[in-house]
Amino acid sequence: MRPMLLAVLRPLLLAPLLIAPLLTSQARAATETVGSLDGIPVIDRLDVADQPSGRTSRFWFRAGDTATAQRWLVPVIVVKGARPGPRLLVTAGAHGDELNGIDVIHRLVASLDPAGLAGTVIAVPGLNPPGLLQSTREFTATGSHNSPNLNREMPGSLDGSAVAHHAALLWQNLMRPNADLAVDLHTQSRGTAYVMYVFASNARTRRMAELMLPDAIKLDRGDKGTIENTLTDDGVPAITLELGHPERFDAAMISRGVAGLQNLMREQKMLAGTVIEPTATVTGNALASVRAPRGGWARLVVPLGSRVEQGQPVASISDAFGRTTDTLVAPQAGIISSSVTDPRVERGSTLVRILYSSPDPACAYGCP
Numbered sequence: 001m002r003p004m005l006l007a008v009l010r011p012l013l014l015a016p017l018l019i020a021p022l023l024t025s026q027a028r029a030a031t032e033t034v035g036s037l038d039g040i041p042v043i044d045r046l047d048v049a050d051q052p053s054g055r056t057s058r059f060w061f062r063a064g065d066t067a068t069a070q071r072w073l074v075p076v077i078v079v080k081g082a083r084p085g086p087r088l089l090v091t092a093g094a095h096g097d098e099l100n101g102i103d104v105i106h107r108l109v110a111s112l113d114p115a116g117l118a119g120t121v122i123a124v125p126g127l128n129p130p131g132l133l134q135s136t137r138e139f140t141a142t143g144s145h146n147s148p149n150l151n152r153e154m155p156g157s158l159d160g161s162a163v164a165h166h167a168a169l170l171w172q173n174l175m176r177p178n179a180d181l182a183v184d185l186h187t188q189s190r191g192t193a194y195v196m197y198v199f200a201s202n203a204r205t206r207r208m209a210e211l212m213l214p215d216a217i218k219l220d221r222g223d224k225g226t227i228e229n230t231l232t233d234d235g236v237p238a239i240t241l242e243l244g245h246p247e248r249f250d251a252a253m254i255s256r257g258v259a260g261l262q263n264l265m266r267e268q269k270m271l272a273g274t275v276i277e278p279t280a281t282v283t284g285n286a287l288a289s290v291r292a293p294r295g296g297w298a299r300l301v302v303p304l305g306s307r308v309e310q311g312q313p314v315a316s317i318s319d320a321f322g323r324t325t326d327t328l329v330a331p332q333a334g335i336i337s338s339s340v341t342d343p344r345v346e347r348g349s350t351l352v353r354i355l356y357s358s359p360d361p362a363c364a365y366g367c368p
């Protein structure tokens, strides 16, 4: 080719190379709809920017694949306000036996009028379909795997195990691209219960935690791979909200969860109204556990949520004949933030956890 002609053609030859990445990034940023199921769009990717304002939209998000060569479908509700504002991600059911958060989302969405909303709520009531089906904390599709925990797998890996792949699809195509702040809803595990309890890892998320109006806040550095900590570390302030008992819809706890989220939304100017400040929240940065010295029948001496003094009896263990073998006392003054609900306890199991504040400066946001 002659130099002159090449000079004329060069911009045209380069053009596809320049356009291709632009098209790719544009395509990646848009909602990708792949079909529909019972009239609900099935999507591989969500971008709330291209969703209609002033409307509630529902989707099935196509997440990880199953051992029967099908896909897990995760329900997603987008309430996009008529006015611009923050994108609040609310997730539930990462642990499949923790159900209150699912009803919190259903009720929160029902309470919202998109016409009066500023910003967008992206609600995911059921991150872990196999766990929900089997009522297990784990992402256990077949019952034979080694207890993978979806809430320790973020941001996941497309080349990883089933749970890592599921996590990566949720993280990359649903959660991370659509969140300015986030609340991940949980409860305590089977056989135990929490008060209304929030984990927060820095000053910004501590304020979010306070707005939930909980019984207790645990300032905590968190665990690797949680939804909360992975989002917060990536610049999206997030909290974990724990709502009582697993395996049930607890109406009182659910109402408090909805009220807390609405309070956070008022502070964010997503909803109109006066922000309520907490008056009865206990904040701590350390936990003292009371453990069973032997197996037996556990009885709580003081109820969940009680304030206790150091040395105060909190639980007892009795033998098979009902004779008390042990009376266990609080090692520390504080609030009982978690307790057993199943009276059958094994040697070494935790009966109650007491939340307190350590004065050690290194413990300001959780002891190292």
Ligand SMILES: [Zn+2]
Pocket: 094, 095, 098, 151, 186, 187
């Ligand atoms: Zn959980």
